[in-house]
Amino acid sequence: MKNPTLEGLFHETLRDIYYAERRILKTLPKMMRAAQSEDLKAAFEKHRGETEVQIERLAQIFEIIGKRPQAKTCPAIDGIIDEGEEVMESFKGAPALDAGLVAAAQAVEHYEMARYGTLRAWAACLGMTDAEQLLMQTLQEEEATDEALTQLADTSVNEAALDKAA
């Protein structure tokens, strides 16, 4: 660690979530293709578009802190997504596949909420108002995505898995 201050920690964590968002962007089309429910496909497609904008926001924050956008391997998102890919393989064609996809996507959303919540608080503490605003926008999108997935699970996806299994 070259810079063991809050600024240094902010930069490292920005690189971590930059890697994570790019891995998520690559994974969402696979999840979209795998999903059986049209509503779930649409939710993943919507979030793919949001993720592109979120990556652009991260690039703006790198610019604000005078660093070039550079990813740092994030073993956390790699582990979360690897688990999601295992579900896609193991449950291929199975009634519970969509329920597993929602679970995987919500684990991703929660990782993002944790990181953006932290980064937003640090930006506020460091007096970086513009960065804080950008991070808050993304945080609210992640929270809304997670809530939409919960609704989808509760209103159709989980019951569908159960009906077909019965």
Added chain:
Amino acid sequence: MKNPTLEGLFHETLRDIYYAERRILKTLPKMMRAAQSEDLKAAFEKHRGETEVQIERLAQIFEIIGKRPQAKTCPAIDGIIDEGEEVMESFKGAPALDAGLVAAAQAVEHYEMARYGTLRAWAACLGMTDAEQLLMQTLQEEEATDEALTQLADTSVNEAALDKAA
């Protein structure tokens, strides 16, 4: 996947979080020792006690579904905790260490919230009332822990990192 139904997915995810909780239980004493703030040490100690109870609840749920408690390696929590351990090493003795520890702990909490939220919804869907109740209790504890960490960061930990860095 031997059982590609919602019951099968529930069992696999239970094994995943059982592994995760046991890894967390091993890691919390390290985080407690590393923390500079007494309040943060106390928060980790409190959560260590809760984690023991949460593991016991998981054992009860394995019993409800007639399976023996068996962990399944969870690459997600391994990745999240590996990142936390990197922070503990890189920021050892640095002003921003506690801020990094809170961030790591909140990433752990969010993983748990995602998994317990999902398991609770599946238990409800599968008509497993007792399991649902146990999962809800743990979910509420994880949410309270996350909220307490946010408070700690906002009221002291982040400012402390900043003051010392200035």
